[in-house]
Amino acid sequence: MNERIQQVHDLGQSLWIDNLHRDLLDSRKLARWIETGVGGVTSNPTIFEQAIRRQPSYQQEVARLAQTGAQPAEVYDALVREDLQRAANLLRPVWEARDHRDGFVSLEVSPLLADDTQRTVAEGERLWSLVERPNVFIKVPATPAGLPAIAQLIERGVAVNVTLIFSITQWRGVVEAYQQGLEARARDRKPLEVASVASFFVSRIDSAIDKRLPESSRLRGRIGIANAKVAYQRWREHQGEARWRSLASLGARPQRLLWGSTGTKDPAYRDVMYVEELLGPDTINTMPDATFEAFLDHGRVRPSLLEAPDEACADLAELTAHRIDLDEVCEQLQQQGVRKFADSFHATMQWLTDRDWALAGSSAAPV
Numbered sequence: 001m002n003e004r005i006q007q008v009h010d011l012g013q014s015l016w017i018d019n020l021h022r023d024l025l026d027s028r029k030l031a032r033w034i035e036t037g038v039g040g041v042t043s044n045p046t047i048f049e050q051a052i053r054r055q056p057s058y059q060q061e062v063a064r065l066a067q068t069g070a071q072p073a074e075v076y077d078a079l080v081r082e083d084l085q086r087a088a089n090l091l092r093p094v095w096e097a098r099d100h101r102d103g104f105v106s107l108e109v110s111p112l113l114a115d116d117t118q119r120t121v122a123e124g125e126r127l128w129s130l131v132e133r134p135n136v137f138i139k140v141p142a143t144p145a146g147l148p149a150i151a152q153l154i155e156r157g158v159a160v161n162v163t164l165i166f167s168i169t170q171w172r173g174v175v176e177a178y179q180q181g182l183e184a185r186a187r188d189r190k191p192l193e194v195a196s197v198a199s200f201f202v203s204r205i206d207s208a209i210d211k212r213l214p215e216s217s218r219l220r221g222r223i224g225i226a227n228a229k230v231a232y233q234r235w236r237e238h239q240g241e242a243r244w245r246s247l248a249s250l251g252a253r254p255q256r257l258l259w260g261s262t263g264t265k266d267p268a269y270r271d272v273m274y275v276e277e278l279l280g281p282d283t284i285n286t287m288p289d290a291t292f293e294a295f296l297d298h299g300r301v302r303p304s305l306l307e308a309p310d311e312a313c314a315d316l317a318e319l320t321a322h323r324i325d326l327d328e329v330c331e332q333l334q335q336q337g338v339r340k341f342a343d344s345f346h347a348t349m350q351w352l353t354d355r356d357w358a359l360a361g362s363s364a365a366p367v
Helices: 003-011 022-026 029-036 045-054 056-067 072-097 117-131 146-155 168-187 203-210 223-239 242-249 289-298 309-322 326-353 356-360
Strands: 013-018 040-042 104-108 136-141 160-165 196-201 256-260 283-287
Touching: 003 013, 003 289, 013 289, 022 029, 022 056, 022 072, 029 072, 040 072, 040 283, 045 056, 045 326, 056 072, 072 104, 072 117, 072 326, 104 160, 117 136, 117 146, 136 146, 136 196, 136 326, 146 160, 146 168, 160 168, 160 326, 168 196, 168 223, 168 242, 168 326, 196 203, 203 223, 203 326, 223 256, 223 309, 283 289
Parallel strands: 013 040, 013 283, 040 104, 104 136, 136 160, 160 196, 196 256, 256 283
Antiparallel strands: none
């Protein structure tokens, strides 16, 4: 294991990669990252769309499948299934060695279903069966319709990565859904070791808040981290609540916080800021390739999540002086996230639907 990653592990945090595509698998780059200590992989519809429209390996496979008469949805399933199974196989030793806490790869439910509870549940179960690997997370957004779907999927034993969480208010709904799913399993005397993580997005908050702050404000570039730190404090408090302790006594495991959107978007900020400032026990940080490589090169390790919790609360409180409602901003960010992923999913399916190039051969593939 890389020495810097070992230091992070010693603090109790896991480092994952927020990227998955066939070139990473074929080049063995993902395998090498796992050897350095990477503990999991996440992805999303935008990452997948960019990969299949640009990488020849996908175009060749799409052309082959098109020749068999496969429909676009069947082609999509075939591409996803192969990538997820290969990644899950690479991560299976990590999953086994770390007592099923790490070693996961994530697959997102269609964002077109974000407002439909029952179709999300059905699609989550279908994808879980499609990949046929125990170390796969089904990603479900923390939308109002997504929360009851999460509870139902957990009840049915499907491992869930809850995504597009921006606010502490949204996170509380996620915790409630997770507990409801586990309590339903407990009533049926089913095992409670159903894995789940709560993906809390960070840098997008600063991108939105900074636009609303004066150039001279000391809060610029601080709210995303402050929001995450306060969420972490609330998470730690939750672990001591009687309701959770009752579930834990029956074998339930905590739904760890996963820091997502941790690539630095503003070049004025340190490129590994959202890694260095969010290090702490029982958490995960999933990051883009460039952020991961930068952290290996010059990241500094300290238990930063445990530092200055009162200062983080004060930073959030100070937003009111600028007439900024953080919950409102976070609601908008969640809605924008769903739309962005839906647009990417639409683009992917449209690309697969325009089949003339595929039937003519992959060399004619549009970009």
